[in-house]
Amino acid sequence: MRTDLDLTEVGQCPAGNHHGLGQQRTHGGKLGGRLGTHTLILPYRRHTAPARAAMLATVTRYRAFSLVAAVTALTVGGCAAGSVDTGSAGSGSLTSSSVPRLHVEVLGTSPHDPTSFTQGLEVSGAELLEGTGLLGRSHISARDLGTGVERVRVPLPDDVFGEGLTVAGDTVWQLTWRDHVAFARDRDTLAERARVTYDGEGWGLCAQANRLVMSNGSDTLTFRDPVTFQPVGSVAVTLDGKPVDRLNELECTPDGMVYANVWQTSDIVRIDPATGRVVAIVDASGLLTAEQEKGVDVLNGIAAVPGTDRFLITGKLYPFVFDVRFVS
Numbered sequence: 001m002r003t004d005l006d007l008t009e010v011g012q013c014p015a016g017n018h019h020g021l022g023q024q025r026t027h028g029g030k031l032g033g034r035l036g037t038h039t040l041i042l043p044y045r046r047h048t049a050p051a052r053a054a055m056l057a058t059v060t061r062y063r064a065f066s067l068v069a070a071v072t073a074l075t076v077g078g079c080a081a082g083s084v085d086t087g088s089a090g091s092g093s094l095t096s097s098s099v100p101r102l103h104v105e106v107l108g109t110s111p112h113d114p115t116s117f118t119q120g121l122e123v124s125g126a127e128l129l130e131g132t133g134l135l136g137r138s139h140i141s142a143r144d145l146g147t148g149v150e151r152v153r154v155p156l157p158d159d160v161f162g163e164g165l166t167v168a169g170d171t172v173w174q175l176t177w178r179d180h181v182a183f184a185r186d187r188d189t190l191a192e193r194a195r196v197t198y199d200g201e202g203w204g205l206c207a208q209a210n211r212l213v214m215s216n217g218s219d220t221l222t223f224r225d226p227v228t229f230q231p232v233g234s235v236a237v238t239l240d241g242k243p244v245d246r247l248n249e250l251e252c253t254p255d256g257m258v259y260a261n262v263w264q265t266s267d268i269v270r271i272d273p274a275t276g277r278v279v280a281i282v283d284a285s286g287l288l289t290a291e292q293e294k295g296v297d298v299l300n301g302i303a304a305v306p307g308t309d310r311f312l313i314t315g316k317l318y319p320f321v322f323d324v325r326f327v328s
């Protein structure tokens with residue numbers, strides 16, 4: 001149990017990008033270091049009300065998180081309210097007169113752990129891999145596609161916030177949000193084999209034939225070597241010539257396209273990574289009832305089903321995984 005929270009930097013809205021997020025202090029860049037204020041507060045600000053409640057539940061496990069600190073966190077969280085934090089799941093959407101707007105045909109549903117803060121979703125063989133976030137609750141799991149039975153679940157260190165994942169060969173790469181570390185894991189056991197550091201934030205990840213594609217919350221997709229994880233290029237994503245940022249969970253499909261959840265919307269964009277252009281927008285709103293939406297965060301998590309035109313999609317704290325097709 002950690003008791004050494006540093007609250008001295010709490011109380012101001014940090015300057016920065018549209019998330020209003022400052023740089024996370026990693027205490028010399030070492031994982032497992034002292035838990036910094038930003039580690040708690042800034043992830044908190046990134047998420048909508050239900051997730052914030054979940055995060056507070058996590059945070060209060062730390063004895064030093066006093067009532068004063070909690071109130072301060074709520075205040076700091078409010079800093080972003082006027083910018084992009086709309087406070088509700090699935091609000092906002094992209095518009096375009098030149099790009100097709102597709103819809104979701106639901107073919108089936110299956111249960112999803114409603115405590116899983118989904119950050120990465122991918123089909124590998126006969127299994128569905130999922131990586132989740134939140135401090136103290138991040139994990140990676142593999143479950144049978146047919147039965148839904150979970151075969152293995154590996155927790156991340158308590159002070160690491162998990163993000164997207166993808167399979168490359170016999171390796172599963174799993175990102176972390178602001179810890180600047182990607183975990184290389186054994187595909188079968190999901191056990192950690194190595195760690196590689198990278199610059200900036202980690203959001204979504206998918207694998208093409210000879211490279212990985214990674215998002216960081218901006219409009220930039222970074223291409224990485226699938227073995228070394230080193231960057232080999234990048235592309236800026238645009239819709240009608242304008243940047244599309246907040247690119248989140250990713251999915252690479254055999255036709256060379258990259259699909260991306262757009263954070264804080266129910267839109268999924270289909271991107272041509274050769275040009276960065278969005279070539280279609282999928283409106284995935286309306287999957288949950290109004291009552292079900294009260295308990296969830298945002299849509300996030302997309303996994304193509306190999307050999308079909310179907311995708312599995314879900315969201316953070318969603319009760320279901322939806323088996324869908326994207327249609328006109």
Ligand SMILES: [Ca+2]
Nearest residue numbers: 121250251302
């Ligand atoms: Ca995916």
